[in-house]
Amino acid sequence: MLCFTDLDFADDVSLVAELLELLVPILETIASEAASLGFEVNWQKTKVQALGCREDMPLTIKVQGQDVMVVEEFVYLGSLIHSSTGSTCDISRRSAITRADMQSLENQIWRSWLAISTKLKLYDTCILPMFLYGSDCWAMSKTDARGKIDALDQWCLRMLLGIRWYQFVRNYDVWRLTKQPKLTAIIQSRPLTLFGHIVRMDDNADAKRILLASHPADWRRQLGRPRITWLSTVQQDLKHYHLTLPEAADLAHNRPLWRMMSTYGATQS
Numbered sequence: 046m047l048c049f050t051d052l053d054f055a056d057d058v059s060l061v062a063e064l065l066e067l068l069v070p071i072l073e074t075i076a077s078e079a080a081s082l083g084f085e086v087n088w089q090k091t092k093v094q095a096l097g098c099r100e101d102m103p104l105t106i107k108v109q110g111q112d113v114m115v116v117e118e119f120v121y122l123g124s125l126i127h128s129s130t131g132s133t134c135d136i137s138r139r140s141a142i143t144r145a146d147m148q149s150l151e152n153q154i155w156r157s158w159l160a161i162s163t164k165l166k167l168y169d170t171c172i173l174p175m176f177l178y179g180s181d182c183w184a185m186s187k188t189d190a191r192g193k194i195d196a197l198d199q200w201c202l203r204m205l206l207g208i209r210w211y212q213f214v215r216n217y218d219v220w221r222l223t224k225q226p227k228l229t230a231i232i233q234s235r236p237l238t239l240f241g242h243i244v245r246m247d248d249n250a251d252a253k254r255i256l257l258a259s260h261p262a263d264w265r266r267q268l269g270r271p272r273i274t275w276l277s278t279v280q281q282d283l284k285h286y287h288l289t290l291p292e293a294a295d296l297a298h299n300r301p302l303w304r305m306m307s308t309y310g311a312t313q314s
Contacts, residue, residue: 057121057122058075059121060072060075065093065095065102065106068093068106069106069107069108072086072091072108072113073108073109076108076109088108088111088112088113091108091113092113092114092115092116092119093106093113093114093115093116094115094116094117094118094119094126094128095115095128096128096130097128097129097130102115103115116128118134123178123179124178124179124182125138130272130274131184131186131272131273132182132183132184132185132189133186133188133189133193135179135183136183136185136189136193136194137193139175139176139178139179139180140176140193140194140197142175142176143172143175143176143197143201144197144200144201146171146172146175147172147200147201147204151204154167155204155205155207156207161205161206161222161223164205165205165223165225168201168205172201173228173231176197176228177231177232177235180232180235181235181236181238181239182236182239182275183232183236183275183278184273184274184275184277184278185229185232185233185273185278186273190229194228194229194232195216195227195228195229197228198225198227198228198229199216199219202219202220202223202225203219205223206219206222206223233282234307234308236275236278236279236282237279237282237283237303237306237307238304238307238308240256240279240293240297241297241300241303241304241307243256244256244293244294244297244298245297245298245300256276257294276290279293286306
């Protein structure tokens with residue numbers, strides 16, 4: 046059984062514990078070790094989050110006399126992490142950022158006399174990366190795809206083309222005029238690309254060990270509808286290629302072939 050206690054990136058440290066009672070002494074140990082090296086933990090920026098169930102969680106906890114907030118969501122490395130472990134909140138946040146950026150350029154760019162091809166290049170270069178940041182790790186549901194992503198895709202392209210709501214232009218015609226792949230298809234290819242990167246890692250890499258780990262013998266799924274996870278999203282996408290997870294793991298070692306396959310959906314949408 047795999048057990049991870051921390052995930053580090055540069056000067057950001059994410060500590061993992063199964064119980065709140067175990068997390069407090071871990072934080073105290075981190076603070077003591079940091080002090081011996083001349084570092085100091087910023088308790089105002091330190092947050093505690095319960096993933097999954099948040100019942101009976103206090104609003105704050107005490108660590109070395111400092112109040113540390115217990116939050117439902119927070120931004121970590123540019124992505125919104127929610128206690129539900131889903132991606133819906135991060136998708137909504139990215140959608141709001143993208144809409145604001147599109148509106149800020151409406152008078153200067155989208156309503157200008159620039160050629161449509163130039164506007165599309167600016168859109169692909171300056172706007173899409175803002176929305177797609179972190180999408181490699183999204184567990185996208187059908188509601189997210191249809192209600193948020195497809196709607197945002199059409200809203201942006203219609204603003205770019207100068208199409209108003211009362212003109213009754215079909216979505217298909219908008220995609221045909223711009224020759225843009227569907228945003229959902231672009232996002233669908235990105236987790237597959239990340240899957241290929243992880244599979245080709247060294248066997249001792251943490252990411253690969255987590256990906257290939259199996260449940261303990263005594264593990265039982267909780268009652269209710271299973272949550273949509275990143276891995277289940279990848280498995281669902283692989284069904285379009287009639288591949289199982291082990292077959293995809295073997296195929297991913299062929300980098301050119303996997304790159305071509307993972308981007309096929311976006312280019313053919």
